[in-house]
Amino acid sequence: MTETKVTAELIEQARNGDQSALNQLLRACEPRLLRTVDLYMDTRLQRVVSVEQIVQDTFGDAAHLIREIETTDGGSFYVWLRGLAATRLSQLHQEHVGSSETDGMDVTLHRGRMPQTTSFALASKLIGNITELENESIRAERKIKLQSILNTMAPEDREVLAMRHFEQLSFKETAIVMGLSEAEVGMKFLKALRRLKQFMEQMPGLTKDAK
Numbered sequence: 001m002t003e004t005k006v007t008a009e010l011i012e013q014a015r016n017g018d019q020s021a022l023n024q025l026l027r028a029c030e031p032r033l034l035r036t037v038d039l040y041m042d043t044r045l046q047r048v049v050s051v052e053q054i055v056q057d058t059f060g061d062a063a064h065l066i067r068e069i070e071t072t073d074g075g076s077f078y079v080w081l082r083g084l085a086a087t088r089l090s091q092l093h094q095e096h097v098g099s100s101e102t103d104g105m106d107v108t109l110h111r112g113r114m115p116q117t118t119s120f121a122l123a124s125k126l127i128g129n130i131t132e133l134e135n136e137s138i139r140a141e142r143k144i145k146l147q148s149i150l151n152t153m154a155p156e157d158r159e160v161l162a163m164r165h166f167e168q169l170s171f172k173e174t175a176i177v178m179g180l181s182e183a184e185v186g187m188k189f190l191k192a193l194r195r196l197k198q199f200m201e202q203m204p205g206l207t208k209d210a211k
Contacts, residue, residue, distance in 0.1 A: 058085040079176045123147040157192040
C-alpha cells in the first residue's frame with residue numbers, strides 16, 4: 001500500500017474517532033509544524049508562549065475539529081493542520097502583540113488571516129545556515145544586505161521562498177495555501193531563488209542549502 005493510501009486511511013479512521021490514527025498523523029506533521037511556527041512567530045510573542053506550546057495546542061484543536069476535515073489527501077491534511085496553527089498564532093499575536101502596520105511584516109503564514117514574518121526574520125534564518133565560524137559584525141552586515149535583497153522581491157515571491165525553502169512545503173502544498181497553480185508557484189520560486197543566489201554566491205555555506 002502506498003504512503004498516500006496509508007495516510008488517506010489514517011485520516012478516515014481519525015474522522016471516525018480513532019485517536020491512535022490521529023496521533024500518528026500529528027506526530028508525522030510535528031517537525032514541519034514546529035519549523036513553521038518558529039518562522040512566523042513574532043519574537044515579542046515568544047516571551048509569552050513557546051513554539052512547542054502552540055503546536056501542542058494546535059493538536060488539541062485538530063482533535064476537536066478532525067470530523068470536519070473534508071480531505072483524505074496527506075498534503076492537504078498538513079495544510080489543514082498548518083491553517084489551525086496559523087489561526088491560533090494569529091489570535092495570540094492580536095492579543096499580545098497587536099496589529100501595528102509598522103512592524104515590517106511582509107510574508108503571510110496563511111493568506112488573508114495570519115500574522116506575518118519579516119524580511120529580517122527570513123534573513124536571520126538564511127544567515128543561520130552558515131556553518132563556518134564568522135565574526136559577529138560580518139554576520140550582522142551580511143544579514144542587513146540579505147534583508148535588503150529580500151525587500152526587493154515581490155511579496156508573493158518572498159512568500160513562496162519562505163514556504164518552499166524554510167517550511168519545506170511541496171509545490172502542491174504551497175499552491176493550495178496560496179491559491180495558485182503548481183506551475184505558478186514553480187515560476188515564483190525560481191524567480192526568487194535566482195535573485196537570492198546572486199547574493200548567496202558571495203556567502204559560503206548558503207548556496208548548497210538553497211535547492
